[in-house]
Amino acid sequence: MSAPFAGSLLVGQTGDPLLFSVDAVAVGIVILKVLVIFALLLVATMFMVWFERKLISDMQNRIGPNLAGPFGILQTLADGIKFFFKEDVIPDKSQRKVFILAPYLAFVPAFLLFAVVPFGGDFNGGNDGMVTIFGRDTYLQLADPPIGVLFILAMSSLAVYGAMLAGWSSGSKYPLLGSVRASAQMVSYEAALGLSAAAVVLVTGTLSTHSMVTSQAGDGPWGVLPNWGILLTLGVPFVIFVIAGTAELNRPPFDLVEAEQELVGGFHTEYSSIRFALFFLAEFMNTITMSAIFVTLFLGGPSGPAFFGPGWMWGVIWFLAKVFIFLFMFVWFRATLPRMRYDQLMDLGWKVLIPLALGWFLVLASLEVADARQWNRWVVGAIAAVVLVGGAALLRKSVRSGAALRAEEVLD
Amino acid sequence: MGQYLPIFVLLVLAVLFGAGSFVASKLLAPRLPTSAKLGPYECGIEPSREPPRRFSVRFYLVAMIFIVFDVEVMFLFPFSTVVDEVGLFGLVAVLIFSVALFESFLYLLGNGALEWGPVVRKVIPGAVAPSRTAATTVRRVGTEGRGRVPAMARAADDGGAAA
Amino acid sequence: MSILAVTEVLVAQNIAFAIIAVGVVVAGVRLVTTENVVHAALWLVVVLAGIAGLYILLAAEFTAIVQVLVYIGAIVVLFLFGIMLTRARLGEGETVNKKMRAPALVIAVAMFALMAYSLWGYFGSTELEVMGRSTAELGQTTAQVADTLFLTYLIPFEVVSVLLLAALTGAIVLARRD
Numbered sequence: 001m002s003a004p005f006a007g008s009l010l011v012g013q014t015g016d017p018l019l020f021s022v023d024a025v026a027v028g029i030v031i032l033k034v035l036v037i038f039a040l041l042l043v044a045t046m047f048m049v050w051f052e053r054k055l056i057s058d059m060q061n062r063i064g065p066n067l068a069g070p071f072g073i074l075q076t077l078a079d080g081i082k083f084f085f086k087e088d089v090i091p092d093k094s095q096r097k098v099f100i101l102a103p104y105l106a107f108v109p110a111f112l113l114f115a116v117v118p119f120g121g122d123f124n125g126g127n128d129g130m131v132t133i134f135g136r137d138t139y140l141q142l143a144d145p146p147i148g149v150l151f152i153l154a155m156s157s158l159a160v161y162g163a164m165l166a167g168w169s170s171g172s173k174y175p176l177l178g179s180v181r182a183s184a185q186m187v188s189y190e191a192a193l194g195l196s197a198a199a200v201v202l203v204t205g206t207l208s209t210h211s212m213v214t215s216q217a218g219d220g221p222w223g224v225l226p227n228w229g230i231l232l233t234l235g236v237p238f239v240i241f242v243i244a245g246t247a248e249l250n251r252p253p254f255d256l257v258e259a260e261q262e263l264v265g266g267f268h269t270e271y272s273s274i275r276f277a278l279f280f281l282a283e284f285m286n287t288i289t290m291s292a293i294f295v296t297l298f299l300g301g302p303s304g305p306a307f308f309g310p311g312w313m314w315g316v317i318w319f320l321a322k323v324f325i326f327l328f329m330f331v332w333f334r335a336t337l338p339r340m341r342y343d344q345l346m347d348l349g350w351k352v353l354i355p356l357a358l359g360w361f362l363v364l365a366s367l368e369v370a371d372a373r374q375w376n377r378w379v380v381g382a383i384a385a386v387v388l389v390g391g392a393a394l395l396r397k398s399v400r401s402g403a404a405l406r407a408e409e410v411l412d
Numbered sequence: 413m414g415q416y417l418p419i420f421v422l423l424v425l426a427v428l429f430g431a432g433s434f435v436a437s438k439l440l441a442p443r444l445p446t447s448a449k450l451g452p453y454e455c456g457i458e459p460s461r462e463p464p465r466r467f468s469v470r471f472y473l474v475a476m477i478f479i480v481f482d483v484e485v486m487f488l489f490p491f492s493t494v495v496d497e498v499g500l501f502g503l504v505a506v507l508i509f510s511v512a513l514f515e516s517f518l519y520l521l522g523n524g525a526l527e528w529g530p531v532v533r534k535v536i537p538g539a540v541a542p543s544r545t546a547a548t549t550v551r552r553v554g555t556e557g558r559g560r561v562p563a564m565a566r567a568a569d570d571g572g573a574a575a
Numbered sequence: 576m577s578i579l580a581v582t583e584v585l586v587a588q589n590i591a592f593a594i595i596a597v598g599v600v601v602a603g604v605r606l607v608t609t610e611n612v613v614h615a616a617l618w619l620v621v622v623l624a625g626i627a628g629l630y631i632l633l634a635a636e637f638t639a640i641v642q643v644l645v646y647i648g649a650i651v652v653l654f655l656f657g658i659m660l661t662r663a664r665l666g667e668g669e670t671v672n673k674k675m676r677a678p679a680l681v682i683a684v685a686m687f688a689l690m691a692y693s694l695w696g697y698f699g700s701t702e703l704e705v706m707g708r709s710t711a712e713l714g715q716t717t718a719q720v721a722d723t724l725f726l727t728y729l730i731p732f733e734v735v736s737v738l739l740l741a742a743l744t745g746a747i748v749l750a751r752r753d
Contacts, residue, residue: 016415027417030417030418030421031421033418034418034421034422034425035425037422038422038425038426038429083437084433084436084437084440084441085440085441085442086437086441087441087442087443087444087449088437088438088441088443089445089449089450090450091450091451091452091453092447092450092451093451093452095611095613097614098613098614098617101617103430104427104430107426107430108423108426108427108430111422111423111425111426112419112422112423112426115418115419115422116419142418142419142422143415143416143417143418143419144415145415145416145419145636146415146636146716146717147636147637147640147717149489150489150637150640150644151419151640153485153644154640154643154644154647154648157643157644157647157648157649158643158647158648160648160652161620161652164652164655165613165617168613168659170452171452172452172453172454172459173452173454173459174453180467180471180659183471183652183655183656184471184474184475187474187475187478187649187652188474188478190478190482190648191478191481191482191485194481194482194485194488194489195481195485195488198485198488198489198492199492201489201492201493202492202495205492205493205495205496206493207489207493207717264453264455269453270452270453273437273441274433274434274436274437274441277433278430278433341529342528343527343528343529343530346474346526346528347526347528347529350477350521350526351521351526354481355514355517358484358510358514361488362506362507362510365491365492365495365503365506366503368495368496369495369499369500369503372496372499373499373500391514394518395518395521397522398518398519398521398522399521399522401522402521402522402523402524402525402526402527403524403527403529403532405523405524405527406524406527406529406531406532407531407532407533407534408531408532408533408534416631467656467659469749471656471659472653472656472657472659472749473746473749475649475652475653475656476653476742476746476749477743477746478649478652479645479649479650479653479742480739480742480743482644482645482648482649483645483735483739484739486641486644486645487724487732487735489717490637490717490718490720490721490724490725491721491724491725493717493718493721494718494721494722494725497718497722498721498722498725498726501725501726502725502726505725505729505732505733506725508733508736509732509733509735509736512733512736512737512739512740513736513739513740513743515740516739516740516743516744517743519743519744519747520743520744520746520747523747525746525747525749
C-alpha cells in the first residue's frame with residue numbers, strides 16, 4: 001500500500017511529489033514555502049504599487065513618489081504603515097457583519113490564487129522543474145492539484161463576492177452602484193476567461209499548471225520557436241484572455257467600477273483605514289497573480305534556457321522577466337487607454353469575446369482531431385474558418401436586429 | 413488530497429494576516445466617531461434620498477446567461493483533457509452541444525437581451541414634429557407645403573379612419 | 576522516509592470529514608433560520624463550500640471545483656442579483672414569513688429520512704475504495720469523468736444542451752419589453 005505513496009513518479013501522475021507522503025518534514029517544507037510565498041507576494045505587491053505610480057508619473061511627465069527611500073521605493077511601505085494609524089469608520093447605515101466580512105472575501109482569494117502558479121525550476125532537456133529542499137523533491141510552486149487551471153477560475157469567480165458585498169453593505173449610493181457594475185462586469189468576462197483557458201488545456205492536454213509548463217518547455221513549431229501556448233493556440237485565445245483578465249481585475253480601460261468622476265471610489269468608497277488597505281492589497285496582488293497566470297498559460301511559465309549556475313534560478317529569472325512584461329503592460333494600458341462606456345464594455349464581452357473564444361476553441365478542437373486522424377490540417381482549418389465566418393455573420397445579423405429593437409424613430 | 417494541504421495552510425495564513433491587521437488597527441488607530449463621519453458619503457452634502465434598492469432586470473439576465481456559459485465551459489474542460497481519446501465522436505458531440513447553445517444565444521441577442529446602450533434616436537428624414545413649431549419662430553407656420561411627412565400622413569390616415 | 580500508515584491517513588480524513596460536516600450542518604441551520612436574505616445567501620455559500628471540501632476528501636476534485644465554479648461562482652451570484660431586484664430591503668427581516676416553519680420542518684425530516692434510507696440501502700457498510708487507489712489513478716479523475724461523459728453518458732450530455740437552451744429561451748421573457 002505504501003508503494004504508490006512513496007513519491008515514485010508514475011506515468012500520467014500529476015501533483016507535487018513532496019505531497020504524496022505527508023509527514024513532519026513535508027509539512028515543515030510546506031509551511032516554509034507558504035511563508036516565503038506569502039512574504040514575497042506582499043513585497044511584490046508593494047513593489048507593484050510603487051512601480052505603477054512611478055511609471056505612470058514618468059509617462060505623464062511628472063516626478064511621482066521620490067521622498068521615501070531611494071527613488072521613493074519605500075513609499076508604499078510608508079502608506080501601508082499609515083493605514084494602521086487611521087481611524088476605522090463603520091458607517092451607521094452599513095450592514096455591519098457583511099461590511100466587516102467583505103474585505104476578507106476580496107483578499108483571501110487573491111492570496112490563494114498564487115498557490116498554483118509555478119514560479120521557478122529547471123525545465124531544460126526534459127527536466128520537469130524538480131528541486132530538492134532538505135532532501136525532498138518538490139516543485140517551485142506551492143501546490144499542484146490536478147485541476148490547477150480550474151482552481152484559478154474558481155478563485156477568480158470568488159473575487160466577485162468581495163466587490164459585490166462591499167458595495168451592498170455600505171448603505172450608500174456610490175458603493176452600491178459601483179458594486180452592481182463590478183459584479184456584472186466580472187461575471188460577463190469570466191466566461192470569456194474560461195473559454196480561452198480551455199483552448200490552452202486543449203493543446204497541452206492537461207489541467208495541472210505544472211504539467212502545462214512542462215509541456216510548453218519542449219521545442220515548438222519548426223524547432224526554432226518555443227512550444228508556448230500563445231503559438232499553439234494561434235494567438236487569439238491569448239488576446240482574449242488578456243482582455244478578459246484586465247476586465248476581471250477592474251483595471252483600466254475597464255475600471256468603470258471606480259470611475260472617480262461618477263462613483264467617487266466605487267464599491268470601497270465607505271471603507272477606510274486597514275479595511276480599505278485590504279481591498280487595495282487584493283487589487284494589486286491580483287494584478288501580479290493575473291500576470292503570472294498569463295505567463296503560465298501562454299508564455300511557458302518559468303521555462304527558458306539556463307546559462308550558468310543552478311538551473312532553477314534561471315527558471316525564477318525567466319518567470320520574473322515574463323511577469324514584468326505584463327505588469328508594464330497593465331500600467332501602459334492605464335496611461336494610454338481612455339475608460340470604456342458601460343454598454344461598450346458589455347458589448348465587447350458578450351458579443352465579441354465570448355462567441356470568438358467559443359468558435360476558436362471549436363476550431364482548435366477540430367484541428368486536434370484532424371491531426372489525430374491524419375487529415376489535411378489546412379483543409380480542415382479552411383473549412384473551420386468558413387464555418388467561423390458564417391457564425392460571425394449570423395451573430396452580426398442578430399446583434400443588428402437586437403439593436404433595432406432599441407432604436408426609436410423621432411421627428412426632427 | 414495532500415495537494416490541497418498547502419492551499420489550506422495559505423488560507424489559514426491569509427485569514428490570520430487579515431485578523432492581525434485588524435487587531436493592530438484597533439490598537440493603533442484613534443476612535444473619534446462623529447455623526448458626519450458615520451453618515452453615508454455624499455461629497456460633503458447631506459444625502460437627500462435613500463440609495464436605490466432595486467436594479468435593472470438586465471443585471472439578473474447577465475447572471476442568468478453567464479450560468480449557461482459557465483456550464484458549457486465546465487463541459488469543455490473535461491473534453492479538452494481527453495480530446496485525443498474521444499476523437500471525432502467526442503468532437504461531434506461537443507459541436508452539437510455548442511451549436512444548440514450558440515443558436516439560442518443568437519435568438520437572445522436578436523431580441524435585444526444584451527443591449528445596454530442608450531436608445532438610438534433615428535431621425536425620419538423630412539419629417540417635422542408639430543411640437544417643435546411652438547418652440548421656434550421659424551417653424552411656427554406648421555408643416556404645410558413641406559411635402560408629405562410620414563408621421564403626419566399616418567396621423568391623418570388614422571383620423572380619416574376614425575371619421 | 577517515514578510514511579503515514581494508511582490507517583492514519585484514514586483517521587486524518589475522518590477528522591477532517593467530521594469538522595467539515597459539523598460546519599456544513601451548522602451553516603445549513605443558520606441558512607434557514609436567519610432573517611436576513613443576504614445572510615442566508617452567504618450561509619448557502621458556506622454550505623456549498625463545505626460540500627466542495629467533502630468532494631475533495633473523496634478525491635472527486637473535478638466535482639468539487641464544479642461545485643465552486645457553478646454554484647458559488649454563478650448561481651448564488653444570481654440569487655444575490657435576484658435579491659436586489661425584489662423589494663426585500665437588505666438587512667431588514669420584517670418581510671420574512673415564519674408561518675410555514677412547521678410544514679417545512681416536516682418536509683425536511685422526511686427528505687432526510689428518505690435520503691438516509693436510500694443511501695444506507697445502497698451502500699450499507701461497504702467502504703468506498705478511495706485510499707486504496709494509486710496516486711496515478713487519483714490524478715486522472717477528471718479524465719475519467721470526461722470519458723464517461725463523452726462515451727457512456729453522451730445522450731444525457733446532449734439533453735443538457737436542450738435544458739440550457741430552454742433556460743436561455745426563458746431569459747427572453749425577461750429581456751423582451753412586450
